[in-house]
Amino acid sequence: MERRVRVRFAPSPTGPLHMGGVRTALYNYLFARRAGGDFILRIEDTDSNRFVEGAERYILDSLRWCGITIDEGVDEGGPHAPYRQSERKEIYLKYAMQLVESGNAYYAFDTPEELNALRAQMEAEGKTFAYDHSVREKLATSLALSPEEVQERIARGDVWVIRFKMPVGEVVEMDDLIRGHISVNTSTLDDKVLYKSADSLPTYHLANIVDDHLMEISHVIRGEEWLPSLPLHYLLYRAFGWSDTQPEFAHLPLLLKPTGQGKLSKRDGDKMGFPVFPLFWTSPTGETARGYREDGYFPEAFVNMLALLGWNPGTEQEIFSMDELIAAFSLDRVGKSGARFNPDKTKWFNAQYMHTRTGEQLAEAYQKVMAEHGIECSIEKSAQIAEFIKTRATFPADFWDLSSFLFIAPTEYDEKAVKKYWKEGSHALISTLREKLAAIDDFSNKNTEEICHSWIVENNIHMGHIMNAFRVAIVGQSKGFGMYEMCEVIGKEETLSRLDKALATLPQI
RNA sequence: GCUCCAUUCGUCUAACGGUUAGGACAGCAGAUUCUCAUUCUGCAAAUACUGGUUCGAUUCCUGUAUGGAGUACCA
Numbered sequence: 177m178e179r180r181v182r183v184r185f186a187p188s189p190t191g192p193l194h195m196g197g198v199r200t201a202l203y204n205y206l207f208a209r210r211a212g213g214d215f216i217l218r219i220e221d222t223d224s225n226r227f228v229e230g231a232e233r234y235i236l237d238s239l240r241w242c243g244i245t246i247d248e249g250v251d252e253g254g255p256h257a258p259y260r261q262s263e264r265k266e267i268y269l270k271y272a273m274q275l276v277e278s279g280n281a282y283y284a285f286d287t288p289e290e291l292n293a294l295r296a297q298m299e300a301e302g303k304t305f306a307y308d309h310s311v312r313e314k315l316a317t318s319l320a321l322s323p324e325e326v327q328e329r330i331a332r333g334d335v336w337v338i339r340f341k342m343p344v345g346e347v348v349e350m351d352d353l354i355r356g357h358i359s360v361n362t363s364t365l366d367d368k369v370l371y372k373s374a375d376s377l378p379t380y381h382l383a384n385i386v387d388d389h390l391m392e393i394s395h396v397i398r399g400e401e402w403l404p405s406l407p408l409h410y411l412l413y414r415a416f417g418w419s420d421t422q423p424e425f426a427h428l429p430l431l432l433k434p435t436g437q438g439k440l441s442k443r444d445g446d447k448m449g450f451p452v453f454p455l456f457w458t459s460p461t462g463e464t465a466r467g468y469r470e471d472g473y474f475p476e477a478f479v480n481m482l483a484l485l486g487w488n489p490g491t492e493q494e495i496f497s498m499d500e501l502i503a504a505f506s507l508d509r510v511g512k513s514g515a516r517f518n519p520d521k522t523k524w525f526n527a528q529y530m531h532t533r534t535g536e537q538l539a540e541a542y543q544k545v546m547a548e549h550g551i552e553c554s555i556e557k558s559a560q561i562a563e564f565i566k567t568r569a570t571f572p573a574d575f576w577d578l579s580s581f582l583f584i585a586p587t588e589y590d591e592k593a594v595k596k597y598w599k600e601g602s603h604a605l606i607s608t609l610r611e612k613l614a615a616i617d618d619f620s621n622k623n624t625e626e627i628c629h630s631w632i633v634e635n636n637i638h639m640g641h642i643m644n645a646f647r648v649a650i651v652g653q654s655k656g657f658g659m660y661e662m663c664e665v666i667g668k669e670e671t672l673s674r675l676d677k678a679l680a681t682l683p684q685i
Numbered sequence: 686g687c688u689c690c691a692u693u694c695g696u697c698u699a700a701c702g703g704u705u706a707g708g709a710c711a712g713c714a715g716a717u718u719c720u721c722a723u724u725c726u727g728c729a730a731a732u733a734c735u736g737g738u739u740c741g742a743u744u745c746c747u748g749u750a751u752g753g754a755g756u757a758c759c760a
Contacts, residue, residue, distance in 0.1 A: 188760045223759055288758065295757095304686065304756075337758050355690070364688050365756095372758045380760050404689055404755040427690085430753065434696080437752075484709090488698055492708050511698075513691045514753055521697065521710045531723075567723040578721090597720080643719030654720045 179421075181213025182394045185239075186384070188220045189231035192457035192465060193238050195517075196399065196431040196440060199482045203428060204397045205244045206483070206505035216391060217249030219260040220384070222377045229460045232260075238454040241469055242479050243498050248391075256391045261383050268378035271386050271416070272338045272371035276318070280415035281370060283318035284339050285329055308366040309344045335374050339367040340381070340408065340415075348407040353395075353426035353507045360407045368408055381405065385412045388423055397426045397507070400514075426507050429486050430514045440517050450519040454478065472571030474533075477526040486515045495528055527570040535563025541572040549576055551583045557665070564661045578657070582665050585674055586652025589682060593654040597644035603684045605642045606649055610675040619668045621660035628660070649678030 185201040187193060193201075208215040217239070219232055236251060248254025258264055275281035284307075286294075291307070298305040313319050317339070318326045330336060346362045370382040378386070388396060406425060413422040431440040434448060442465060445452035455467035468478045480496050488511070489496075489504045496504065530538075539559035546553045553561075565578040589598075612631055616624055632642060646659050650671065656662055663671045 186760090190760070220760065226759060284758090286758090291758085302686085306687090306756075335758085339758095358689075360689065369758045374758065377758095379758070384760090399754090400690070401754055401760090406689090429691080432753080439753075485697070490699075492699085494709060511691095515698090516696060518696050518710065524710055527723095565722090568721065593720085640719060645719095647720055651720085656720065657722085659719060 179394055180392075181208060181211035182216060182392055183208045183213065183397055184216040184218050184388070184391065184393055186218040186220045186387075186398075187235050188223065188226070189228060189235065190223070190226040191228050191231055191459070192453045192455070193231075193235045194440075194442075195452055195454060195468075195482065197235075198238060198242060198454050199431065199485065200397065200399055200428060201239055201244055202242065202479060202482055203487070203505070203507075203510070206501055207395065207397060207507065208247075209502040210505050213394070214247045215245070216254070216256075216393070217246045217252075217259065218387060218391070219250055219262075220380065221260060221262045222265075222379065222383050224262075224375050224377065230458075234455065234457060241454060241475050243475055261387065262377075264383075264387070265377055267390075268371060268382055268386060269376070272378065272382060275340070275370070275415055276338060278415065279341070281338050281340050282312070283326055283330070283336050284312075284367075284369075285316040285321075285334050285336050287335065306366045307339065308342060309363070312339070312341070312367055335372075337369045337373065338371040339369055340412065342367050342408075343411070348410050350406055350410055350425070352403075352406070353424055354429075354510050355403075355427060355512060358403075358406070362407065362411070365407060368405075381408055381412065385409055385416070385418075389413075389416070389418050389421065392421075393423045395426065396423045397428065400427045400430050403427045426510070429511055431485065432514045432516045434517050434519060439514070448519065450522070472573050473522070473526050474529045477522070477529040480529075481522045481525045485517065486511050495525075495532075523570055530569050530571075531567050533566065535559040535561075535566070538562035538566060538572070542575050545572050545575045546583070549580065551580070553583070561665055564657050564665070568657065581651050581653070581656060582662065585670070585677070586650075588652065589648060589678070590653040593648050593652075594682065597648050597654060598682050598685075599641065599645070600685050601641070602645040603679065603682065605637065606645055606675060607679055609642065609646060610672060610679065613663070613668070613675070614672055616668070619664055619671075621658065621664040624663055625660040649682065650674050 183204045185204045187197055187201075205215050207213075217236075219235075221227055221232075232250070239246065246252055248256065248259065250259045253259075272281065276283065291305075295305040319341075321329070342365050343362045348360050348362060350358045350360070352358060368381055369379050371378045406427070409425075410422070413419050432438065433440055433444050440452060442452050445466065451466045451468045451471050451473075453465050453467050454469060456470040457465045457467065469475070476497065479498065479501070483496060483501050483505075484494065487505070488509055490509055493500075493504075536559045539555050539562055542558040542562040543553055543555060546558070561579050561582065562575070565575065568578050569575060609628065612628060613624065616627055632639060643659055644654065647654060647656060650656075650659065650662060650666075666674070
């Protein structure tokens with residue numbers, strides 16, 4: 177009997193959610209939806225020191241912007257609520273104690289200062305300190321101390337932690353859905369802290385295993401940085417007696433810097449001019465980070481790009497809607513090696529979505545950009561213009577440069593453009609064209625084009641000659657989109673007025 | 686240092702023993718066009734290196750190199 181697919185995205189609210197984190201959430205989401213299972217959001221806030229105000233809200237907002245919907249989580253609730261680990265703190269001690277009683281874990285009373293000293297000392301000797309089988313019976317642990325002394329220390333309020341007692345010389349055999357079989361000798365592993373009395377909170381390892389078990393998680397899909405602790409997690413499931421319901425694991429490759437070495441970081445974005453976070457972020461201390469949303473990326477483009485960074489459909493399709501991603505996604509087409517992030521391709525994706533959007537869909541964004549420059553434009557006009565310029569735009573912010581001249585008649589004419597396009601005969605041609613246009617009532621681009629073009633062709637006029645002069649007269653520069661489209665937008669009256677002004681101002685040659 | 690993981694054009698990737706090693710971004714060139722774009726066509730560009738296994742290796746196994754991650758009372 178196949179068990180129900182239940183996956184979770186379990187971020188820590190220590191700052192804004194990195195795009196790598198969004199990708200992890202996305203893959204979990206796609207996997208869950210593909211299987212008709214559940215997507216759970218669990219907040220892992222067991223580190224009271226690193227908690228950042230607003231980070232949780234940011235995570236939720238980011239996922240919503242991406243179109244990733246949550247079945248069970250802090251806002252949605254669900255059968256395993258609460259979904260914030262800080263609100264589940266009382267359940268973890270019991271499990272930690274269970275491991276102590278079964279001999280799989282022990283108390284350790286070392287203070288952070290003592291451990292630091294030990295580390296420094298070992299380092300001075302050119303060695304690395306590891307809290308493992310070689311030291312656990314020599315330090316202040318329940319393995320070395322008498323039961324009475326342990327009780328006494330606890331009773332008098334000494335701070336303690338519970339550490340996992342890593343077996344010695346055992347080979348753990350593991351399976352990863354992406355990487356295949358992995359085996360590790362436990363002698364190379366240390367005794368990780370599972371629970372801290374100082375704040376009555378578990379560490380990631382304990383909370384993670386306990387919650388995944390309690391929440392009946394079937395698949396753990398997470399970043400590659402967790403691969404080294406996979407043996408510990410296997411051993412924890414075994415120590416609890418949960419091996420038969422242990423989830424399957426899949427470790428995703430990391431996102432790397434566009435150039436140079438290492439994983440993608442906020443600094444790369446600042447340096448190379450691209451966002452690393454989905455949304456604009458302001459930290460409680462006032463630091464800010466740019467976001468894809470505010471930089472003008474469509475969520476669909478961002479998601480599409482992220483989906484293809486480390487996964488491929490096995491076909492040559494590159495543009496995917498969320499539904500298409502869900503239908504096509506599978507973990508066995510996720511790559512194994514780290515993927516360098518490519519800002520250029522991300523822009524290309526955005527341009528693709530820009531082009532396929534209709535003028536109506538773009539109208540609001542257009543109106544907003546114009547408003548930011550102090551230009552008011554009706555929603556109908558916005559839709560009309562957006563439709564004409566969208567193939568030239570990558571971001572909504574490009575709209576301004578692509579069409580501002582429609583609202584602002586030229587007061588002067590670009591010297592280079594005039595020199596290049598207002599040539600011998602231009603004045604007479606434009607003069608005649610003005611009369612042609614003046615006689616037209618239906619100013620739709622289709623109609624004006626039909627009438628003007630047939631006149632141009634019949635009279636053997638060179639297309640480039642007249643159209644470019646026309647452009648200089650209307651726009652004042654050699655930019656813009658289709659001449660007849662631009663005339664349609666500004667209307668007959670404005671067209672004629674601009675032509676009159678040009679004819680009066682430009683050389684009468 | 687130690688442990689684990691990875692390695693195909695500059696980048697993202699396809700090819701799960703037999704292909705002229707395919708596609709996309711970026712680059713370059715050309716076509717189309719009323720500017721600029723879009724679009725279309727073409728060019729250039731890769732199996733890290735070693736040994737094996739095999740009739741045959743990008744593909745399987747050694748080793749090396751390189752890269753990545755982990756090595757916290759952080760996740």
